[in-house]
Amino acid sequence: MKLTVRMRLFSILFGTLLLVLLAPGSSSARTEQVFRLDGGNATYAFGVNERGELQTLYWGGRLGPHDSVPAAHSLPEWASFDSPNTNTPQEYAGWGAGLFTEPALKVTFADGNRDLVLHFVRATPSGAQSLELLLKDISREIYVTLHYSIDPESGILARFASIENRQKQPVVIEQAAAAQWTLPPARYTLSYLTGRWAGEWTVNQEPIQGGERVIESRRGTTGHQANPWFAISRDDSQNTAGPITADEEHGEVWFGALAWSGSWRITVEHSQLDAVRVTGGFNPFDFGYELKPGEHLETPVFYGGYSDHGLGGASRLLHRFEIAHILPHAPDPKPRPVIYNSWEATEFNVSEAGQEAMAEKAASLGVDRFVMDDGWFGQRKDDHAGLGDWYVNSEKFPRGLKPLIDKVRSLGMDFGLWVEPEMVNPDSDLYRKHPDWVLNFPGRPRSEQRNQLVLNLARSDVRQYIEGFLDKLLTDNDIAFLKWDYNRNWSEPGWDQVPVDQQRRVYVEFIRNLYSILADLRQKHPKIEIESCSGGGGRVDLGILHYTDEVWPSDNTDPFDRLSMQDGFSYAYPPQVMMAWVTDSPHWLNNRRTTSLSYRMLSSMQGSLGIGANLNNWTPDDFATAKRLIADYHSVQRTIVGGDLYRVISPRGGSEFSASETVSGDKNQAVLFAFTHSTQEGRDFPLLQLQGLEPDAEYKLGWIEGKALPGTPESASGAWWMRHGLQLDLRGDFQAAAFRLDRQR
Numbered sequence: 001m002k003l004t005v006r007m008r009l010f011s012i013l014f015g016t017l018l019l020v021l022l023a024p025g026s027s028s029a030r031t032e033q034v035f036r037l038d039g040g041n042a043t044y045a046f047g048v049n050e051r052g053e054l055q056t057l058y059w060g061g062r063l064g065p066h067d068s069v070p071a072a073h074s075l076p077e078w079a080s081f082d083s084p085n086t087n088t089p090q091e092y093a094g095w096g097a098g099l100f101t102e103p104a105l106k107v108t109f110a111d112g113n114r115d116l117v118l119h120f121v122r123a124t125p126s127g128a129q130s131l132e133l134l135l136k137d138i139s140r141e142i143y144v145t146l147h148y149s150i151d152p153e154s155g156i157l158a159r160f161a162s163i164e165n166r167q168k169q170p171v172v173i174e175q176a177a178a179a180q181w182t183l184p185p186a187r188y189t190l191s192y193l194t195g196r197w198a199g200e201w202t203v204n205q206e207p208i209q210g211g212e213r214v215i216e217s218r219r220g221t222t223g224h225q226a227n228p229w230f231a232i233s234r235d236d237s238q239n240t241a242g243p244i245t246a247d248e249e250h251g252e253v254w255f256g257a258l259a260w261s262g263s264w265r266i267t268v269e270h271s272q273l274d275a276v277r278v279t280g281g282f283n284p285f286d287f288g289y290e291l292k293p294g295e296h297l298e299t300p301v302f303y304g305g306y307s308d309h310g311l312g313g314a315s316r317l318l319h320r321f322e323i324a325h326i327l328p329h330a331p332d333p334k335p336r337p338v339i340y341n342s343w344e345a346t347e348f349n350v351s352e353a354g355q356e357a358m359a360e361k362a363a364s365l366g367v368d369r370f371v372m373d374d375g376w377f378g379q380r381k382d383d384h385a386g387l388g389d390w391y392v393n394s395e396k397f398p399r400g401l402k403p404l405i406d407k408v409r410s411l412g413m414d415f416g417l418w419v420e421p422e423m424v425n426p427d428s429d430l431y432r433k434h435p436d437w438v439l440n441f442p443g444r445p446r447s448e449q450r451n452q453l454v455l456n457l458a459r460s461d462v463r464q465y466i467e468g469f470l471d472k473l474l475t476d477n478d479i480a481f482l483k484w485d486y487n488r489n490w491s492e493p494g495w496d497q498v499p500v501d502q503q504r505r506v507y508v509e510f511i512r513n514l515y516s517i518l519a520d521l522r523q524k525h526p527k528i529e530i531e532s533c534s535g536g537g538g539r540v541d542l543g544i545l546h547y548t549d550e551v552w553p554s555d556n557t558d559p560f561d562r563l564s565m566q567d568g569f570s571y572a573y574p575p576q577v578m579m580a581w582v583t584d585s586p587h588w589l590n591n592r593r594t595t596s597l598s599y600r601m602l603s604s605m606q607g608s609l610g611i612g613a614n615l616n617n618w619t620p621d622d623f624a625t626a627k628r629l630i631a632d633y634h635s636v637q638r639t640i641v642g643g644d645l646y647r648v649i650s651p652r653g654g655s656e657f658s659a660s661e662t663v664s665g666d667k668n669q670a671v672l673f674a675f676t677h678s679t680q681e682g683r684d685f686p687l688l689q690l691q692g693l694e695p696d697a698e699y700k701l702g703w704i705e706g707k708a709l710p711g712t713p714e715s716a717s718g719a720w721w722m723r724h725g726l727q728l729d730l731r732g733d734f735q736a737a738a739f740r741l742d743r744q745r
């Protein structure tokens with residue numbers, strides 16, 4: 001059949017959205033529709049097949065502007081056991097018509113029907129690089145709008161879905177993904193992040209084999225135990241029987257991150273026909289979102305990208321994207337102030353005099369921000385009481401917070417304060433007044449963790465209370481920064497004030513209210529900066545990072561443990577948001593490990609630096625070392641937190657050595673940190689060949705800490721530093737070195 005093809009090309013400086021549309025009216029016209037998004041070094045294409053399904057066609061390296069992508073044709077039945085519906089890689093599959101792989105959407109209708117088959121209705125460009133596609137069930141009034149946009153710089157796609165019920169009766173959504181991604185057929189290695197409290201950010205790597213790998217949180221929050229990020233590296237050693245290892249700087253990598261701070265799930269499926277599909281969105285466990293007639297449910301955004309420079313290239317793209325598009329002050333968030341926080345020094349024993357004395361010491365180091373942590377409010381003597389009562393404790397601060405804040409300001413720092421708004425101790429005025437405000441099932445036990453319960457933020461009165469006290473706190477006091485903590489996960493997630501069929505909405509409404517409070521506070525107090533902390537790294541994701549300027553990656557501040565945690569963190573998130581404190585040695589967690597102050601400083605200087613040690617115990621030498629290194633840090637901070645990160649030697653897998661390098665966007669500066677755990681058999685530190693420099697430019701070497709072996713030039717070309725490389729003089733136990741390279745004009 002001869003088809004009339006109408007092409008609309010939206011030319012943009014870097015990215016393009018190309019729609020190949022056909023004349024309306026032709027029954028087969030829609031089967032030839034191909035939608036293509038181009039950005040950075042990536043192309044994403046999908047089309048409508050002859051059954052009307054939206055089918056993935058291509059995701060990978062950028063294609064030529066005039067290349068055509070063949071139209072979609074659904075895959076045939078493989079055997080009577082595998083329907084075409086299962087075999088065809090759909091962009092957003094409803095559970096119906098014999099779909100045996102993960103659905104994107106599963107619903108139960110009021111009459112008991114649970115069959116849902118989504119077919120394409122129309123596509124509408126919604127911006128220069130974005131597109132909306134409408135799908136509808138083959139007979140029922142369930143509509144799904146799929147949103148796509150591509151970042152012209154990084155080629156990272158943002159996808160989410162909006163599900164609308166136009167039936168006359170409610171439907172229950174049992175499973176709703178933000179997006180499904182299909183990769184080209186190949187052998188792959190999956191990387192993902194897991195952990196536990198004080199042990200977050202473990203990188204796991206495994207071959208993708210038949211079946212499904214589930215990465216998830218069922219905890220009502222993002223969780224320490226897994227993080228909503230994945231990377232899938234193409235295995236180049238397809239024909240070898242050897243172990244499969246992802247390559248840091250070479251090869252094709254597909255990656256994604258989910259922007260959701262509630263229960264979430266990402267599945268990586270290797271189907272019976274060797275297709276690899278990733279599905280991510282709300283966690284279907286205990287989910288059940290009732291959608292009344294006329295209502296719609298919007299899913300979180302699932303971001304996905306492609307790199308042909310290995311896992312290093314993938315994280316560099318993701319970092320740039322997060323800084324340019326996700327963070328509250330994107331595209332140019334300012335480097336984080338160097339903070340002092342006394343939590344590890346004083347715990348709950350805060351007082352006006354004690355904090356002021358500590359502030360004087362912190363200021364003498366060149367610290368920019370002084371943060372008072374837990375213990376300042378209510379009847380908070382320890383973690384048994386006070387959460388929920390957000391008034392200043394008059395025994396500890398008889399004159400209120402003002403004298404301390406004034407003192408901190410007079411020392412040239414700004415002031416930050418710890419809060420944990422979503423929690424309540426049963427021993428609090430708030431709980432005595434509103435015992436019904438917590439997540440619970442009536443008549444059932446209320447499980448406490450850290451002696452606290454979770455306020456049901458899905459409730460409008462709770463939402464109002466939390467926003468109200470925070471607004472007042474920020475209005476009444478000169479507070480520049482909130483450390484927003486969240487120290488337990490959900491249990492008994494009941495919400496009995498709404499009808500039974502709406503109670504599971506708590507999984508969505510709680511998080512939406514959290515986001516909206518953060519958005520309101522930022523709007524009312526535009527100068528406020530916020531850290532997302534959840535007993536360390538329990539709430540780090542691209543959803544919360546839209547509203548918070550930084551995160552606390554872990555309560556584990558051991559400088560050696562932090563090396564591998566920071567390495568793991570960096571796969572998904574940039575050093576800009578990664579707070580890293582220098583604390584005391586021996587460290588409380590690994591309590592017989594002693595490290596030097598310079599080792600601890602350099603470990604933390606790889607991210608956004610903070611000091612959390614008890615300065616009352618520091619010697620004059622300690623003050624001098626920290627002051628010098630903080631000044632050095634300030635002078636190269638923009639490169640460290642905003643540059644391109646190269647994990648030159650990974651500390652993972654029991655490595656004796658590690659090194660990380662960041663290069664500024666203009667390639668004018670590079671900063672390198674190197675660490676050795678313990679020298680064995682007299683071995684030298686591995687030769688350091690730098691990366692990402694301009695080969696023909698001249699770079700001058702400047703030491704922050706440590707030295708190289710004799711013969712290392714003071715200045716050499718980028719080619720020399722990258723190809724010849726330098727040999728550090730770094731031996732012994734827990735030793736560290738750092739240097740900078742500055743381009744000469």
Ligand code: DGJ
Pocket residue numbers: 343373374418485487533534535536552554555
């Ligand atoms: C957990 C946080 O991660 C710590 O840094 C500290 O703020 C405590 N909570 C305070 O209770």
